[in-house]
Amino acid sequence: MAENPLQALFQTFTKISNTVQTHLSNLVPQPHPTSPITKAPSISISSSSQVTPSHNDSTQHLINKGKSSAPVTKEGLGRATWTFLHTLAAQYPDNPTRQQKKDVKELMSILSRMYPCKECADHFQEILRSNPVQAGSHAEFSQWLCHVHNTVNRSLNKVIFPCERVDARWGKLECEQRACDVLGSSTSFWK
Template identity: 30%
Template sequence: MFIAVQFMELPKSSEKPCRACMSVEELMRRARELASKVKAKTDTSNGASSSNDKKQEKMVEEGKPMRADCPLDTEQLGKSTWNFLHTMAAYYPEKPSEEDKNNARIMMHLLGKNREEFSIWMCEMHNRVSRKLGKAEFDCSLWKQRWLDGWKDGSCDY
């Protein structure tokens, strides 16, 4: 199986930024650079910047913490994915049963399905584990907000 974040892309119809394509730190660095360029341009054109500009620049510099349940950035996704795959391989039986082999094939086959099917399947599997542990289940119809675009209220927006 091959997973490389740099090759991930959103559907062509998406107008949202690819959250998994760069880390929040990289995004904030780019925002600071852009803010500095805009500030320099504003300062030279009208001699000063407004207090609102200063507030916005300060928020960018501070890197306000985001919600814990936002889509992963590239560093979080990469580390988590490789940890999962290596752990899965490390615990794979030395002498796998036919069921073990079949389950591994299903897992790899599902990775080749389309995004919607795989994401809903993954959510349903997560909910099965949550039920066994007595935890709340996740509404799988919200998978795009939780794992791709961020919440509609904008709380995960950069």
């Protein structure tokens, strides 16, 4: 029986999410040992597609603004999603394989259908209809994503980001031995 495509997506998202969290934790000052801030459990998605708590997320307070017991807000989820997508675009190769192009287009399509905010998902579907994913290269995908993000920002009356600065803002992650490269050519890597 074929593997559930959502399971593979969740495994991929978990791996990328863990990498992003690791790098973000290096940028976020750690609480002083006497600080009243304690690490709140984060949420991770296991390979069985169940949501499980994880106690290694030092960025949880950024998403919940210090409220460890509060649910993620719509705005917090949006910021986290854009962080993930721009980080993915920054890692996207200059010469992607056919499979990588297909995967990134499929990811955008899945996000537009399964995003936890129905209003946001519906809006993203509209945006994708009028702005099909452009994923022929790193530059093309990064610029397309910036344009799409600005389309969303305009609808929310938010500041427009100058897309010519997207690489300066969302540069490649610094990883040893190319550990942050987007592979996408084989699902066996993520198992």
